[in-house]
Amino acid sequence: MTLKQLEAFYWAATSATFLVAAQRLHVSQSSLSKRIAELEGQLRCGLFDRGGHRAVLTEAGQKLLPLARRMLGLADEMRTQVAQSSGLQGHCRFGVGELAALTWLPDFVAFVRAEYPDLVLEPYVDLGAALEQRLDSGELDFAVIAGYSSRSAIASEAIGEVRFAWAAAPALVRRQRSVTARLLQETALITMPAGAGATRLLEHWLAVNNLEPGRRLTCNNLAAIAGLVAAGVGLGLFPHGWLRQMAERGAVVELRSRPPLPPLEYTFQWRRDDTRGLLARMREAVAATADFSKPNPIW
Amino acid sequence: MTLKQLEAFYWAATSATFLVAAQRLHVSQSSLSKRIAELEGQLRCGLFDRGGHRAVLTEAGQKLLPLARRMLGLADEMRTQVAQSSGLQGHCRFGVGELAALTWLPDFVAFVRAEYPDLVLEPYVDLGAALEQRLDSGELDFAVIAGYSSRSAIASEAIGEVRFAWAAAPALVRRQRSVTARLLQETALITMPAGAGATRLLEHWLAVNNLEPGRRLTCNNLAAIAGLVAAGVGLGLFPHGWLRQMAERGAVVELRSRPPLPPLEYTFQWRRDDTRGLLARMREAVAATADFSKPNPIW
């Protein structure tokens, strides 16, 4: 019996498929399968029922799972308590919403690289809904996205909030500086796809205020949206701090709306059953760098 | 980091020397040393201070030790709770006093082999005092010997008692059937070496009753002593049940003493810091077979 086997078992048991678990551990799916088979041989009892389409834990496997979890937790504790390399090591795969990817991500990566030089970060950018699903399936260690998760297996903790403001090209709105029903009707509204936090926020605001935009244009890339807005294609929605920088260059002007958009709450989300010390450290690191409104330095 | 490394560290830390730990794990001392060095490399911190003659735990090592203990305990738990081979496996090295080796040992080995077919037993026969020392140094997992240990690191639990009786060749005592001061003076007293449980019991009895034997003859082999007694060389001391069988064949006769010899208490002894499930099982097995008075079947 080896730690590798137990690690393979743990991730296989808590991931959607063996393949997902294998990718997480950075081994081939074949290796992971063999590690588990080896463990089953050692314990002389099946841990997975391979009858169906996907392998599912047997009774013995379910008994073993908490033990394996404690075991890996102990291994973690050894590394952090004893190792004088006070840092974490290994890989950490996490999800980031598009907006956070363009504002907060560089700070976060820099912070973690300074704090834990031996930890390899693997950010994955996608919509919040997709990230939640990947979190649930075991592909990600954590995610930083807008709103709270509705899945019971996923825990969410508020980490910060972002204030959004409307933006448009100066030529589009001339001297107008507020969002009116008529403006919305006459111009396109450029947003992230449904499922993105900012879009959910916007939809809610529109419904509550009984407004409807004339044309909708969605794009899954916030930087592209900024370009579209600056080009006068339509109205956009951007974090406050970011928008200010764009406005200073005269690329866009900021518009006010009545009522103003509520702030969008960002949360740190992780699997409730994942008790590794890594997560507590990452939560701290996220909180320490939580400024989602900051303009991206490349702009 | 592997379980083998942690196992090596644990036994090295709790044994007198690396060599003892290596013998316990059935690997070469070189391998054990390298496993530990490897672990130190993984944790990036020294666990042993090799400055002196023997390696001694550093502060980090002392912090790691309880974690390693819990880890190995968990591994044990996995094997016993999950494995359908309901039994223990691996090696178990234990100490037995000479007397118990000739009476109780065969029963015990048979019992354990039936109950735990995958467990390899390695009995080591010696005097109680020597066994205690080996227990302390980490060479033995447990010992079954007379009396309680005085070492603080060793725990003792009463397991059973043995009643002794005097024996002599019929020709030596003629019609006399009791041990008198005169008989003791005139004939030799054949005992196990000092340090054996029965001998300690006897010394105490002699001192309390203010008696002194004429000649002493010690032998470290109880079977040999039986032969000597049967040959009329002197008086001997044997477990009650065993003596009865010898007496039935007419080889010896049983003598009574006033006051009679008190029973000799046998204990199961183990290292207080050894919390493996193996030990609890072995304690049960010892208790289940605790008949130290039974005649040896080979007689």
Added chain:
DNA sequence: CACTCTTACGGCACCCGTAAGAATC
């Protein structure tokens, strides 16, 4: 047919044991 897991197999890396070396008492 797409997906998931297992089996076969060649290659490389790691770990073991023997034996010699360094250091302590």
Added chain:
DNA sequence: GATTCTTACGGGTGCCGTAAGAGTG
């Protein structure tokens, strides 16, 4: 010099990844 631990070095085993196979929905 005896003991304890480390280092050097061949040899074998075990593990990995690629690729093909078997079974399910």
